[in-house]
Amino acid sequence: MNSPTYAGDEQGEIRFAPEPSPRQGGEGPGPGFPPAHPAASAAAAGDTGRLAATVERLRQEVREAQAAADGRALVEMAKGVLVGRLGCGPAEAARQLATLAEQSGTTLLALAVDVVNQAARDHVSEVAREFLESTGQAAPAVGVNAPAVRLRTAESGLLAAADSQAVAAALLENALVPLGAHGVAIWVAGSDSSLTLVGHAGFPEEEASRWRYVPPEVATCAHLALDSRELAVVPRLSDSGIPSIGRRQHPGGGRVVVPAGTGGRIHGVLEICWPDPLDPLPPQVLRQLEALAELCGHTLGDQAMAPAAAPVDPTAGCAAVAEMVNLADNLYDPALVLTPCLDPGGRLADFRVHHVNDRFIDPAGRPRSSVCGSSFLEAYPAAAEDNGLFGKLERVYATGEPCRTQRMALTAFVDDVPLTAIADASISRHGESLLLIWRIEDETARLASLLQHAQRLGRVGGFEENITTGEITWNGQLFTLYGRPLSSSPVPLEELPGHTHPDDVVSITRFLRRLLHHLRESSVDFRLQRPDGITRHIRLVAEPVLDDRGSLHAVRGAYQDISSQHWTEVALAATRDQLAHTEAEAAERSRLALQLQHAIMPPAPAPLEVPGIRIAVRYRPAESEAMVGGDWYDSVVLPNDKVLLCVGDVAGHGIEAATGMVILRNALRGLAVTGAGPAQLLSWLNTVAHHLTSNVTATAVCGIYDPRTRVLRWARAGHLPPVLVRGTDAQTFPMAQGLLLGALPDVDFGEEEVRLEPEDTLLMYTDGLVERRDVSVTDSLSQLMSLAAREADSLDRRVDRLLTHSRSDTDDDTCLIGIQVR
DSSP: OOOOEEOOOTTOEEEEOOOOEEEEEEETTTTTTTOOHHHHHHHSSHHHHHHHHHHHHHHHHHHHHHHHHHHHHHHHHHHHHHHHHOOOHHHHHHHHHHHHHHHSSSOOOHHHHHHHHHOSSSHHHHHHHHHHHHHHHHOOSSSSHHHHHHHHHHHHHHHSSSSHHHHHHIIIIIIGGTTTEEEEEEEEEEESSSSEEEEEEOOOOOHHHSEEEEEEESSEEEHHHHHSSOEESSSOHHTTTTOOOOTTTOOOOEEEEEEETTTEEEEEEEEEEEEEOOOOHHHHHHHHHHHHHHHHHHHHHHHHHSSSSSSSOOTTHHHHHHHHHHHHTSSSOEEEEEEEEEESSSEEEEEEEEEEOTEEEEETTOOOOHHHBBBHHHHGGGSSSSSHHHHHHHHHHHHOOOOEEEEEEEEEEETTEEEEEEEEEEEEEETTTTEEEEEOHHHHHHHHHOOOOOOHTTTEEEEEETTTTOOEEEEEHHHHHHHOOTTTTOGGGGGGGBBBBBGHHHHHHHHHHHIIOOOOEEEEEEEEEEEEEEEEEEEEEEEEOOOTSOOEEEEEEEEOOOOHHHHHHHHHHHHHHHHHHHHHHHHHHHHHHHHHHHHHSSSSSSOETTTEEEEEEEEEESSSSGGOEEEEEEEEEESSSSSEEEEEEEESSSSSHHHHHHHHHHHHHHHHHOOOOOHHHHHHHHHHHSSSSSSOOOEEEEEETTTTTTTTEEOOOOOOOOOOEEETTTEEEOOOOOOOTTTSOOOOOOOOEEEEOOTTTEEEEGGGTOOOOOOOOOHHHHHHHHHHHHHSSSSSHHHHHHTTTTTOOOOOOOEEEEEEEE
């Protein structure tokens, strides 16, 4: 069909006219006529040819008039939007539209659709916007085939359509033909899932007459959307084997079926047909088809609820619900009347419990007043689980097809405690409300079923033996334990030793004597030898049943298969033995590590007296023996009267860390007698750690103090620098260059010098003094310096205070050396 064009006259009115046919100029019969066909041209000489041409011309004029009406309606809507927003008259709005269309290079219809979309912000405009975003277009697509124009034109045609047949024609012509579709069918769904064809386009009338009614048991393409309640695609009809309208004309074509409904109810199905196999459609096109189905659903809903020949009764909905309440009150089973709750977008969100009858029983024991009036999911939130009751309510409300289900779990929460009952439920839709009927399972039958399952899961078989008559009753589980068929005879208690392992016969004899002769409840564990050769570990518990004279009348009891428990106990005993051995071994290793560490560094070392300085050493071992680490310290006067001061920390815990600490500490003390500086000593110590130990890594600070000049030369290997306290000020030494020991074979260490003043205090420590899990090292050092800067009567008090008020929380070893210059 030719695309309509619009123009504004000088008075601001809108004129509509069809665009000229591209075959004008002598090649065709003129505007408004279809291209000439050779056969038609041959027949045109006769009366039949002239009649056919006249009919075709009238049809073309009708289509053009319809397109003109749809386009004019959209332009008039856009004019109304501009009048409301700009506060101008209709003529000025028309001139504004014409000017904007000319400036933007688009048609007046496309511009009008864009204005309506921006004002409406409904589902149609949302689909158009998503299409533009997916194609990367920054501006609205122009032309009559643009998605927004097609959807709005289709919407206009649907609103103007008098019946579903006109709706189908408007959908196909305005929106679906540009997508390559050749036919469309509109089905109305009955409450029994039957389908009735109420509108079609693109199919011969003879084919449509064969599909006026589809029974509920016949599987068709339209039933796919009705059953799944979502869009379904059939790429090739012949491959699917599903019958449907138009299969004769295009057996290899594709189909898309979309449920058409509003407010959670499905009124029918929109079936769209393509002549050729259907390739996967992009999501944008599927969204357009869903938008068309929603437009169709509004039309079907209006026709279904308010026929043109009948006036609308505003009280009809209330009367229907009142009838449902009366019906529920006359039922002998618990019943609920539910009404739909829609969200702002018109979609079903929940149901309101409008009424419950007098026989209503809540699984949680709540009164009727606490349930009536609440939303269904608030009262029974567990119903929203997959395949739960709420999903069945949604389906019945959407399709109108009743639903019956057996042994449905009904769960309610009271103080966050789930209370569950089993019930048979029936759901049906009547107008806009649902009737939910449930019958809670009989308590006696439920307990019997629960006992049966408990016996099966616990491998328990019960029995009763009448001593007077010899009658024996076994349940099915006991036959299973014995490995005997149900048709066999039960085994009397007196014959039990013949089915027992020979080593357990004495235990069985004692059990029978206590039970049958002493008339006392008794139990025994034994090995049952079954006919199939399998031996099971069984626990038998029985009690005597006495008559009114105190004589033995019967015996009843239970067998339990404890084979798995027996082997579990055996495995558990072996595991306990292995665990005890492992714990003893770990304790011995921790004890040896602790003894080795204390032998070299006692927790309370004696103070070291050196001319010119005073040294106080504190060592705090880990609270847990399993955390014994490799922290170490050393302070010794060298042959040249200088003093070696060092602290270090070997990575890891246990005996390996303790032995590594011994190696490094003794190696450094031996190397220091050479008179080398601290950087050279750390370099040699790195060689020892890398080559002469088994993967030992450590951090350390090494200092050589000269009492004559009060000069301290120091170097570090990945360790925290010392802290200098001078008066009321505490500062850390700068970070000298130096990687941790043992990481690389060759490492250069930087060396620093500092001259100490009388009464200065130098603090050297390991990270156990400051390390915290939730505080950065920088913040921990700041807290340490703040604590160290406080005045102290003596060096011992200063180091004791640091150790006492340390905020570390890693339960690691801690070494602290305090050096005070005299």
